[in-house]
Structure formats: C-alpha cells, structure tokens
Amino acid sequence: MDFLITFLNGLSLGGIYAMIALGYTMVYGIAKMLNFAHGDIIMVGGYTILVFLWINPIVAIIASVIFCMLMGIVIEKVAYKPLRGASPLAVLITAIGVSYLLQSIAQMAFGSAPKFVVIADLGTLKIGEIAIGYSTIITLACSAVIMVGLNLFVKFSKTGRAMIAVSEDKGAAQLMGINVNNIIMITFAIGSALAALASLFFLLKAPTMTPTFGALPGIKAFTAAVIGGIGSIPGAMVGGLLLGVIECFAQAVPAIAPYTDAIEFSILIIILLVKPTGLLGKKRREKV
Amino acid sequence: MSKDNKFMGFLKSFKWKKYINYIIIGGATIVLAILAATGVISDRSDRVLLEKIAISMILATSLSLVVGFLGELSLGHAGFMCVGAYLGGKIAALLAAPLGSGMLTLVISLVVGGLAAGLCGFIIGLPALRLKGDYLAITTLAFGEIVRTIFQNTSAESFGGAMGLPTPIFSDRKYFFVICFVMVLITLFVIQNLIRSKHGRAITAIRDNEIAAKATGINVTKYKLVGFIVAAVFAGFAGVLFSFTASSVQSSSFDYNYSIEMLVIVVLGGMGNINGSLIAAALITFLNTKLQTSLEGDMAVLKDLVYALVLIVIVVYSNSPKLKSFRDKYNLHNLFAKLSKNKHESDDTKRWDVVPTKIKMDALLSTDVVVNDPKPDKPDKAPKDSKEDK
Helix, strand or coil: CHHHHHHHHHHHHHHHHHHHHHHHHHHHHHHHCCCHHHHHHHHHHHHHHHHHCCCCCHHHHHEEEHHHHHHHHHHHHHHHHHCCCCCHHHHHHHHHHHHHHHHHHHHHHHHHCCCCCCCCCCEEECCCCCEEHHHHHHHHHHHHHHHHHHHHHHHHHHHHHHHHHHHCCCCHHHHHHCHHHHHHHHHHHHHHHHHHHHHHHHHHHCCCCCCCCCCCHHHHEEEEHHHHHHCCCHHHHHHHHHHHHHHHHHHHHHHHHHHHHHHCCCCCCHHHHHHHCCHHHHHHEHHH | HHHHHHHHHHHHCCCCHHHHHHHHHHHHHHHHHHHHHHCCCCCCCHHHHHHHHHHHHHHHHHHHHHHHCCCCCCCCHHHHHHHHHHHHHHHHHHHHHHCCHHHHHHHHHHHHHHHHHHHHHHHHHHHHCCCCCHHHHHHHHHHHHHHHHHHHHHCCCCCCHHCCCCCCCCCCCCHHHHHHHHHHHHHHHHHHHHCCCCCHHHHHHHHHHHHHHHHCCCCHHHHHHHHHHHHHHHHHHHHHHHHHHEEEEEEHCCHHHHHHHHHHHHHHHCCCCCHHHHHHHHHHHHHHHHHHHHHCCCCHHHHHHHHHHHHHHHHHHHHHHHHHHHHCCCCCCCHHHHHHHCCCCCCCCCCCCCCCCCHHHHHHHCCCCCCCCCCCCCCCCCHHHCCCCC
16 A cells, blocks of 8 residues: 555656656747756746745736746746857856856745745545545646647647747748747747746645755656757656655655655666667757 | 076966966965965865865866766766775775874875766766767766665665765865865866867867767877766765865765866856866855855755756846847956957957867868868858967
C-alpha cells in the first residue's frame, strides 16, 4: 500500500515538475534560450496568491495566473527581445540577472522570512488503508488535464501549429506569414501561466513561500526538461513525471533520502550519456 | 656602453602588452606583502577581502579557459572547488600533527586538492565529449550539485557533514593572502601560456568550429579533456585556499549560485579575455564584499537589486544587435584613440590576450588558405592586416 501511495505522490509531484518543465521546454524550443528566470516566476505566482488571498482563493488563483502571464511578457519584451540574435550566453546571463532581480524585489516586498499561504485545507481521502491528500488528487487531475489540453492546443490550434513552425525554422515560419514576435510572446505567457499553476499546487502541498522558493523546483524542472529532451513537449511531461516519482521513492527510503538530489542529478547524467539529447529529443544533424 | 645598449634593446623588444598582467599582479603582490610586513594591512577584514579577491581571480581565470577558450558552458565550477576545499582541508587537518601547520602542509594539501579536482574534471570532461551546449551546461550543474550533496551528507568524523569541516590552521595567517596572490600568478602563468601555445590554438579552434578543427587533424577528445582538467585543477587549488580562509568549509557555499557568479564574472570580463576576467573578478568581489559589510538588514537586498539591474543593463547594452552602431561610435577604445592622438590601427593579431575571433566558415571556404600559416586568416580584414603582418 505504501508503494501505491508513494507512487501517486510521485506522480503528482512529477505533474508539477512537468508543468514547470513545459515552460522551459517551450521557451527553449521557440526562442532557443534557457530561461533561468522561469523558476522565479513560480515564486512570483506564490506571492501573488498571498496578496489576493483575502478576497477569495479562486480570485487569487486567477489573479496569480494573469499576473504571471503579464510578468512573463514584460520580461520577454524588456530583457530578452533586445538580445534576439545575440550570443546565447548573453541571453543566459540576462536571464540570470532577471532571476536575481525578481528574487530581490520579492525580498524587499515580503521580507526573507517564510510566509504562510494557506489556500484551502483540503483534507485526505481514505479508502480502506490508503490515505491520500485531496491536494495530491487535484494536482494529478489538473496536471493531466493541462498536459492533454496543451498537447491538443499545440497540435490542432492555429497558434499551436505556428509555434511548432517557429521552433522548427524561424525564418521559414516568418515567410509563411507567422508573426514570430507574437508567437514568442504567447509562448512566454503560456509558460508563465503554467508556472503560476505550479506554485498553486506547491502551496497546496506545503503552504510556505520564500523569495528563493523557485530556485530548486526551477532547476529540477529544467533537469526534467533535459531528461525528456529539451524542446520536446511530450519529453518534458515524461521527464517531469519520471523525476517526481524518483524523488518520492528516494525520499521514502531513509538510507538514501538525504541523497535524493544527487540521485536525481545522477540519473540525468546517466540518461544523457546514453542518449545525448534526452529521452525524446530530436537528434540534430550538424551541417558543415 | 654595450651593456647599456643591450638593456635598452631588451627594453625595446620586451613585449609589455604580453606581460602586463604578470607585472601588475606581481607588483601588487609585492606591495601588499610589504604593506603587511610593515603592519599597514593588519585588519582582519582587509586580509579576508584580499584573500577572497585572489580566490575569485583564480576561479575566474580557470573558468575562462573552459567557457571563453574551449567554448563549453560550465555551470559546475563550484563543484571542483568543493572537492578541492574538502579534500585539501581534510588533508591539511590530518597533516597538521606530524608536519606542523606551515608551508609544507599547505603545498601537500594544494597538490591533493588539485589532483582530486582534476580527476573530477576528467570525469566531467568525458560527457563533454558527447554532449553539446545546454545539455553539457546542465550536466556540469548536476555534477556540482551531486558533489555538494555527497559532502553535505558525510559523517561528522570524515568531512564534518552538515556542521561543515573545521578550517585548517595556517601558522602565518597574516601573510596568507600573499600566498593566495602568488597562486594567482601561478594560475595566470600556466593558463596564459597554455592558451598562447600550440595547444591553446587547438583549444580555441575547437571553440570556433569543432568540425573544422577535427578536419584539420586536431585531437578534439584530448584537448577538450585537457581544458576541463586544467580548469578543474585550478578550481581545486582555489578550493584549498578557500578552506584555509573560510571560518568553516560549508557545502552550502558551493551551490550552483556560486558557479553562476563565476560565470557572470567571466562574461562581464569579456569572453576569451583573461585580463578582463581578472579585472572583473577583483571588481565584483570587492564591491560584493564591501556592500555586504556596509549595508545591513533590508538594505542588503538593495545590493542584490542593484547588482541584478547592472548585470541586465550591461549585458543588454553590450550585446544587443540593435545598439551595435551606437556602440561602435561611442566606446572607450575610440575615446582613448582620440585622446592619445597617435592613431594605432586596431590589430587583433598583435594582441595576444585576444585570441583570433570566430572565422566565418563560408568565407574560409571561398578563399585560398595558406596551409602553413599558423595564423587563421581573416578574409574581411585581410587587405588592411597584410601590410602589418611581418
């Protein structure tokens, strides 16, 4: 029974990682940049929920999603857009700068002490011996819906197909009449919205928020995206779920629990050694 | 008379530009040593600041080799430092009883820490042969975090675990920063000479175009590993020095944020420019430490805010393709040229600190390349340079 509970917990954690990883992977696929500030969008979402929680939890959640979308768009316009065409390393450093900026603004506004953000006490579901938090179930259900929805959106909607086109060949997409700038903006908005939702599910699991909250989930989700093959949407989902399950099982065994992070990162290295572009990543031919 | 002429001849032929960084750092070291001996620098905080600056100079120079010259993004440099700090610190603590806590112990712990870090560099260099760009970046980041987690969970007797490893004692603690600066000189000497050698040219060739480098017969495997190992060894040295200076060796001080800080220094200093890295290391460490001690409480956040804003503005300003014409018009180089009226044509091939920049593959293929010419030629500048090449 313990096995099943751990597995379900792992899947729900993996669902959250997958949501964040989707943000990384979509931005990477379309803008060809590592958005190091993506993890901090989670933190922004968490604090936005805290600010609007006095009205109504639902309002807070919607406000957080909208605010994060706007945040993502503003960051893209101000920090990344001027650097389009510059070296990837310059963009990376700017992203790191944005990450520091968000963290320090949050610290100025809310202080460095952890804040408690209790959205709702959902209780636990008991079926015989199995006791699962409702938060876990909601997270699982929501992340499943989001993933399926996103896949359908990308595959069948006009915007989604434009996104695929831009990720494959920016120049050709532009020739086909796709507004590349708009597509990049939409990608950032979707990624940031997913990060806001991720912060909601994190808060349902453990209701504390600090200015550096986003750093570790951000890195983990980035790892998940790379395991799945960065740039690939199904890859991010697979990588996220895999990482979440591994993390929960490692933490369930007391002897190896302190080494959880090390185990996750070792699995990343091993997978990359066997498949250098991740599980579902495309191999790129290099042309001379 | 003849002796005098010889000396003048030597002075004339001496390539000041080539050795200016040794002269400045060496001079600074001597001045600082004298100041320490006469008791001007006796404040503990000043010494700690100088030690910090020296350590980040070593780290920046070694990271510059991987990022700026080998062209591989490494986010795990703190991991090598962590290995050096823990192993070097432990060895120094073990040797303190039989050998005392003087130079000999320090040298042995430096060797052990450096070798251990070099071994890690070899291990992390292996995936680097298969992985590219961002995949390699996340692998190095993962490596750094793995190393850190492992040391964090060691038992209290072995490496201190969560409590941290107690700092080894050094008998002449007062002069430790002088040793740190001597290490900077050694690092600079080795890495700069490596880059200026045939092997360094091979390393930069791999950066510019791996396939072309392979086609010209460069052993890519070997040089990538050499780059990673040398950088790791010096990061290990920095770690050992760090273990002597910090109040205790904590695994949390080697998290990926520290690696990123080093990367920021290298990028701000200018990719593939060691002197730039050195200056950036000194400046940023100085500002960071000074601001950290002078600002307290909520003001400390202000420092991070300013740091972040400055970082974004500098990178956007100096890299944005749209601002290129503006940059070309108003930059320091032009300003100095105007001030010192003798207009030197900027000649990249004569500047040793800047290794020839990226060659455009198409341009290279469409022109005849002299096979034995060690200098990669630059077709777009060729007519201007040709009269100066001797």
